[in-house]
Amino acid sequence: MSEAPTSVACSNCSLRELCMPAGLAPGELARIDELVATRRKVRRGTALFQAGEPFTSLYAVRTGFFKTCVASGDGRGQVTGFQMAGEIIGLDGIVNDRHTCEAVALEDAEVCVMPFDRIAELAREVGALQHHLHRVMSREIVREHGVMLLLGTMNAEERLAAFLLNLAQRLHARGFSSSELVLRMTRQEIGNFLGLKLETVSRTFSRFAEQGLLEVRHRQVRIADPARLAGLLPNPGGT
Amino acid sequence: MSEAPTSVACSNCSLRELCMPAGLAPGELARIDELVATRRKVRRGTALFQAGEPFTSLYAVRTGFFKTCVASGDGRGQVTGFQMAGEIIGLDGIVNDRHTCEAVALEDAEVCVMPFDRIAELAREVGALQHHLHRVMSREIVREHGVMLLLGTMNAEERLAAFLLNLAQRLHARGFSSSELVLRMTRQEIGNFLGLKLETVSRTFSRFAEQGLLEVRHRQVRIADPARLAGLLPNPGGT
DNA sequence: CGGAAGTTTGAAGATACTCAAGCGCAGTGG
DNA sequence: CCACTGCGCTTGAGTATCTTCAAACTTCCG
Numbered sequence: 001m002s003e004a005p006t007s008v009a010c011s012n013c014s015l016r017e018l019c020m021p022a023g024l025a026p027g028e029l030a031r032i033d034e035l036v037a038t039r040r041k042v043r044r045g046t047a048l049f050q051a052g053e054p055f056t057s058l059y060a061v062r063t064g065f066f067k068t069c070v071a072s073g074d075g076r077g078q079v080t081g082f083q084m085a086g087e088i089i090g091l092d093g094i095v096n097d098r099h100t101c102e103a104v105a106l107e108d109a110e111v112c113v114m115p116f117d118r119i120a121e122l123a124r125e126v127g128a129l130q131h132h133l134h135r136v137m138s139r140e141i142v143r144e145h146g147v148m149l150l151l152g153t154m155n156a157e158e159r160l161a162a163f164l165l166n167l168a169q170r171l172h173a174r175g176f177s178s179s180e181l182v183l184r185m186t187r188q189e190i191g192n193f194l195g196l197k198l199e200t201v202s203r204t205f206s207r208f209a210e211q212g213l214l215e216v217r218h219r220q221v222r223i224a225d226p227a228r229l230a231g232l233l234p235n236p237g238g239t
Numbered sequence: 240m241s242e243a244p245t246s247v248a249c250s251n252c253s254l255r256e257l258c259m260p261a262g263l264a265p266g267e268l269a270r271i272d273e274l275v276a277t278r279r280k281v282r283r284g285t286a287l288f289q290a291g292e293p294f295t296s297l298y299a300v301r302t303g304f305f306k307t308c309v310a311s312g313d314g315r316g317q318v319t320g321f322q323m324a325g326e327i328i329g330l331d332g333i334v335n336d337r338h339t340c341e342a343v344a345l346e347d348a349e350v351c352v353m354p355f356d357r358i359a360e361l362a363r364e365v366g367a368l369q370h371h372l373h374r375v376m377s378r379e380i381v382r383e384h385g386v387m388l389l390l391g392t393m394n395a396e397e398r399l400a401a402f403l404l405n406l407a408q409r410l411h412a413r414g415f416s417s418s419e420l421v422l423r424m425t426r427q428e429i430g431n432f433l434g435l436k437l438e439t440v441s442r443t444f445s446r447f448a449e450q451g452l453l454e455v456r457h458r459q460v461r462i463a464d465p466a467r468l469a470g471l472l473p474n475p476g477g478t
Numbered sequence: 479c480g481g482a483a484g485t486t487t488g489a490a491g492a493t494a495c496t497c498a499a500g501c502g503c504a505g506t507g508g
Numbered sequence: 509c510c511a512c513t514g515c516g517c518t519t520g521a522g523t524a525t526c527t528t529c530a531a532a533c534t535t536c537c538g
Contacts, residue, residue, distance in 0.1 A: 072472075076392045078392055080384050095377040123363075124366070125363075130359060142339050145317075145339065148387060152317040234312055
């Protein structure tokens with residue numbers, strides 16, 4: 001929709017360490033700047049892309065917050081992930097040149113548009129970029145393994161604890177507090193990610209609050225006792 | 240363990256369409272033959288690789304049947320997939336040069352060992368291989384989205400129906416019957432994949448048999464009414 | 479052939495879901 | 509500025525589904 005031909009440079013971007021390969025030669029870095037054709041603003045509640053749309057580009061989140069969802073024929077949907085600054089969206093489209101999930105902004109957002117054929121072309125010449133791309137895709141596969149473990153083996157408390165700790169950790173890596181967080185998504189959306197109904201999510205929040213693990217005021221969450229919250233996870237000596 | 244320096248040629252392999260890119264120039268095909276360093280036999284019940292092991296290679300299943308599992312700190316485990324001839328195993332290892340899941344042979348099996356650095360090197364020169372690799376990784380991401388939908392939104396009957404139809408479809412693509420199948424995995428392993436207990440899997444099989452959807456004798460399954468079985472899925476106009 | 483492993487089935491119980499009602503905050507318009 | 513409306517959140521009561529525990533049976537493999 002709003003394709004602003006903003007002048008852009010990854011080389012100056014504060015998110016560079018998050019979404020670009022490390023250890024590039026200066027010349028290579030300059031070439032990677034060419035990757036990001038444009039930026040694109042996405043209004044809260046609107047889709048960056050939808051299922052079925054032709055695939056052209058990967059997107060790096062610059063600001064804002066996204067969810068990605070797959071839908072089954074009837075109304076049911078599964079949120080496959082939430083993406084924040086520095087994270088890559090759109091890898092699902094590569095197989096069939098068509099997106100199979102949709103990406104929706106949970107708040108006004110901006111993404112860097114990276115045409116995939118240009119990425120592929122440059123990856124053939126810049127080894128570090130090639131390796132980075134492989135790692136990004138592999139990381140997504142491993143992340144999804146974790147979600148499968150969550151959905152397949154954990155109860156409601158474990159799921160919510162894992163979700164909150166993961167969110168906190170990612171926010172912390174971006175310089176935010178690791179204990180104070182503002183949820184960008186509704187209880188419904190959390191439920192659609194965790195495989196729970198929104199009432200169950202709400203009840204579990206309340207139970208955590210009663211137990212002194214959290215302080216919850218709507219979307220404002222403080223992790224009061226991170227150690228005990230982490231103790232709920234089935235992953236004591238986690239990787 | 241058993242690394243046999245078998246002489247190997249993808250160009251003659253009957254599985255070529257499954258695991259190699261299409262439309263290669265003759266010269267390119269010859270170079271891809273170099274990719275497969277060796278084959279490796281894996282005995283039933285033993286691991287092709289384990290979580291924590293250094294990552295070196297991707298593996299293409301030649302014969303046999305695998306499961307891949309992730310484990311949480313305590314005993315719990317989630318089967319992330321079952322792999323058959325022509326399918327690729329090991330993509331999880333790329334991110335951190337270390338495997339995060341284990342791959343176990345469910346029956347005596349053989350795989351083609353493809354050193355990843357050699358794949359990456361060749362992908363830089365052969366565009367079709369590069370694109371193929373991207374597609375393989377993206378396909379895995381999309382497949383996992385489907386599993387997440389299954390685990391997050393479906394009940395026991397829907398899960399088992401989806402599992403059986405998926406298995407039948409993949410076997411059919413390999414020239415086997417699409418209605419007659421022999422399960423290579425235990426009820427326990429099916430349960431660990433579908434997020435159900437083995438008893439629930441067993442009961443659901445029995446219920447399907449009562450309803451005339453299946454004929455089940457232990458691991459021998461005949462899909463008696465594929466249409467009605469497919470009708471159970473939440474995906475009437477599915478992609 | 480014998481034992482271990484895998485499968486089936488039943489009964490009781492736990493967890494999460496459904497249905498329902500009420501509350502609270504945010505944004506809108508009087 | 510305040511009331512109003514809508515959406516999201518919370519909480520309760522009853523219910524469905526899946527799990528747990530247990531026992532018996534079958535198959536497979538050594």
